[in-house]
Amino acid sequence: MSEARLLIVNADDLGLSPGVNAGIVEAHRRGIVTSASLMVRAAPAPEVAAALSAYPRLAVGLHLDIAEWQYEDGEWRATYERCPPDDAAAVEAECRGQLAAFRDLVGRDPTHLDSHQHTHMSEPVASVASGLAEELDVPLRARSIRYEGGFYGQTGKGEPYPAGIEAEHLIELIEALPRGRTELGCHPGIGNDTGSSYASEREQELRALCDPRVKAALEREEIRLCSFAEISSSPGR
Numbered sequence: 047m048s049e050a051r052l053l054i055v056n057a058d059d060l061g062l063s064p065g066v067n068a069g070i071v072e073a074h075r076r077g078i079v080t081s082a083s084l085m086v087r088a089a090p091a092p093e094v095a096a097a098l099s100a101y102p103r104l105a106v107g108l109h110l111d112i113a114e115w116q117y118e119d120g121e122w123r124a125t126y127e128r129c130p131p132d133d134a135a136a137v138e139a140e141c142r143g144q145l146a147a148f149r150d151l152v153g154r155d156p157t158h159l160d161s162h163q164h165t166h167m168s169e170p171v172a173s174v175a176s177g178l179a180e181e182l183d184v185p186l187r188a189r190s191i192r193y194e195g196g197f198y199g200q201t202g203k204g205e206p207y208p209a210g211i212e213a214e215h216l217i218e219l220i221e222a223l224p225r226g227r228t229e230l231g232c233h234p235g236i237g238n239d240t241g242s243s244y245a246s247e248r249e250q251e252l253r254a255l256c257d258p259r260v261k262a263a264l265e266r267e268e269i270r271l272c273s274f275a276e277i278s279s280s281p282g283r
Contacts, residue, residue: 050225052228053220053227053228053229054277055255055271056080056081056229056231058082058083060082060085060091060106061088062090063235069251070082073256075101077252077257077261078264080272081104081105081107082105082106082107083106084107085111086111086147087111087128095152105158107158107274108145110159110160110162110175111161112128112171113126113128113162113163115163128140133170134169134170137170138174141171145178157273157274158185159184159185160187164187166186176189185277187229188229192224192227194219194229194230197215198231198233198247199211208250211254212254213260216260217259220260220263223267235249237249
């Protein structure tokens with residue numbers, strides 16, 4: 047098994063908006079999405095959580111939502127904060143509150159943890175998220191499983207980068223996957239109802255994720271799609 051190539055395709059931002067919810071479901075039904083990460087503080091989260099029973103093969107984790115930033119006038123500016131991102135006690139309280147909300151909405155623990163705009167890659171969110179993942183005994187993004195973030199439609203400064211979400215580029219990423227387990231992140235959606243700067247890119251991602259050439263590439267490369275639920279339940283994960 048260690049010599050095999052296993053791919054988890056995880057859709058971030060589940061719960062963010064009706065369009066995002068619909069896009070993630072579509073990318074799971076017709077495309078290659080196997081897992082998703084739920085933003086429990088978003089208003090549409092309860093509705094999509096109630097519908098998850100119709101998609102038993104879609105693993106659902108917790109998308110820790112501490113803050114969001116947008117690049118404007120040469121710098122990153124916060125558009126909102128759930129709590130002060132540099133206050134360790136506040137971050138822990140907020141993360142545990144979001145875990146409790148996830149359990150209430152979904153009726154079980156998350157299959158994995160990650161975070162909005164990768165805030166868990168920096169302290170103090172890093173230590174809090176790591177501690178929660180250890181308590182839950184679930185994967186935390188970019189820790190035990192390689193993370194591939196190259197399927198994205200903007201540059202690091204928020205500039206459009208449509209080539210990054212074309213089906214051809216996704217196939218290139220698939221062909222280059224190393225042995226072992228990889229998580230590929232994505233952000234599919236339908237329409238433009240999020241109010242965020244990542245808007246039209248979501249439909250472009252959806253088209254690529256559902257492109258039959260992508261599934262053909264997975265078969266040709268002998269890469270097995272799996273979900274975080276399968277990884278979490280595997281001995282010695």
